[in-house]
Amino acid sequence: MRTLDLDGLAVVDDLGDGIRGGTGPDLLTDPGWVVPPVPEDVPEGTMAWLRARVARFSSGEAHARRRALAIGALGALGALGVSDGPDVNAEALRDAARTRTQELLSASGTVEVMARVARVVPADVLAASFGLPVTADSAGLVGDVARAYHAHGEPVPAADHALTRLVADCGGTWDETTAARIGLLVQAYDATAGLIGNTAYLALTGAGAGAGAGLAPEPPPEPSAALATDRLDQALRTDPPVRGTLRAPVDGGDPVRVGLVTSDGSLAFGAGAHACPGQAHARALAAGVLDALLARGCRLVSPDIAYEPSVNLRVPVALEVVCG
Numbered sequence: 001m002r003t004l005d006l007d008g009l010a011v012v013d014d015l016g017d018g019i020r021g022g023t024g025p026d027l028l029t030d031p032g033w034v035v036p037p038v039p040e041d042v043p044e045g046t047m048a049w050l051r052a053r054v055a056r057f058s059s060g061e062a063h064a065r066r067r068a069l070a071i072g073a074l075g076a077l078g079a080l081g082v083s084d085g086p087d088v089n090a091e092a093l094r095d096a097a098r099t100r101t102q103e104l105l106s107a108s109g110t111v112e113v114m115a116r117v118a119r120v121v122p123a124d125v126l127a128a129s130f131g132l133p134v135t136a137d138s139a140g141l142v143g144d145v146a147r148a149y150h151a152h153g154e155p156v157p158a159a160d161h162a163l164t165r166l167v168a169d170c171g172g173t174w175d176e177t178t179a180a181r182i183g184l185l186v187q188a189y190d191a192t193a194g195l196i197g198n199t200a201y202l203a204l205t206g207a208g209a210g211a212g213a214g215l216a217p218e219p220p221p222e223p224s225a226a227l228a229t230d231r232l233d234q235a236l237r238t239d240p241p242v243r244g245t246l247r248a249p250v251d252g253g254d255p256v257r258v259g260l261v262t263s264d265g266s267l268a269f270g271a272g273a274h275a276c277p278g279q280a281h282a283r284a285l286a287a288g289v290l291d292a293l294l295a296r297g298c299r300l301v302s303p304d305i306a307y308e309p310s311v312n313l314r315v316p317v318a319l320e321v322v323c324g
């Protein structure tokens with residue numbers, strides 16, 4: 001599978017100490033720069049169709065219309081006001097994610113959290129909240145689509161097949177409303193898995209405890225709702241799952257990569273017209289998963305960690321834990 005070739009891209013910031021000339025994140029709100037466009041005239045039944053119909057790869061009026069559809073679908077999840085975004089019943093999402101994680105952790109022994117939990121719970125809970133059928137295959141189908149979402153240019157038959165099944169689950173109509181719901185599941189898939197994985201790693205290694213050099217390690221803090229939220233905030237600041245995104249000049253020209261890692265985590269969910277509309281949902285889903293992992297007393301089998309090969313995402317490949 002070919003992903004958009006990042007090797008030749010200019011990097012607008014250096015992901016290091018500072019953002020060169022302050023130009024990096026400014027591009028996200030600069031009308032002279034847009035999300036790199038995708039072909040619009042593409043057949044139904046293909047990943048190119050999904051890219052051509054979602055807010056993520058659109059600009060201008062089409063973007064506003066498609067983003068409103070996405071926010072409408074997210075907003076239908078509940079009625080607790082969240083400023084500058086869709087309404088979300090955060091507690092209901094968190095409860096649902098906690099319950100689903102408890103079910104998945106019920107087997108004793110070692111659990112690989114990324115494959116068994118972090119890549120399953122957000123997709124299952126969101127799909128259920130959209131009224132879509134949830135089966136043992138659901139999260140896997142979303143994963144098949146997500147893996148090809150950014151792979152512009154080359155057909156991926158397995159992804160087209162999975163997309164066709166998800167469209168059927170949505171009622172079988174290839175329209176923008178269907179694309180919006182599938183787009184939400186796909187956007188949530190890797191990013192929320194990364195948020196869960198990075199937060200779990202931080203919480204379970206005690207890296208978040210703030211132990212100073214030379215001090216005896218402190219006992220792990222008691223699990224609580226506040227603990228999960230605190231560790232999430234910390235992971236979003238120090239180890240965010242989405243590290244960069246692309247923008248291109250509005251009048252054509254090569255895309256550049258805009259880094260999203262800052263010292264205060266203020267760009268973890270992006271900025272500008274495409275800023276993540278699922279932020280409150282992602283936090284609630286990840287918090288529910290963390291609640292369950294912490295309450296079960298899960299411990300990492302090994303502190304060694306590897307990340308998926310991706311320039312813009314930081315998602316652990318695997319996190320094995322023993323619970324109970």
Ligand code: HEM
Pocket residue numbers: 035055056057067070122183184185187188189191192195240241242245246260267268269270271273274275276277278279281282285
């Ligand atoms: C429930 C989970 C999530 C949902 C439903 C969701 C949904 C979306 C959608 C629909 C967009 C495109 C918006 C547009 O183009 O107008 C988006 C963008 C974005 N999301 Fe999320 N997202 C989720 C989780 C996350 C997480 C966990 C992160 C990282 C911490 C994240 C970071 C971003 C960023 C950085 C963008 C902007 C990309 C850009 O400007 O190029 N999202 N999200």
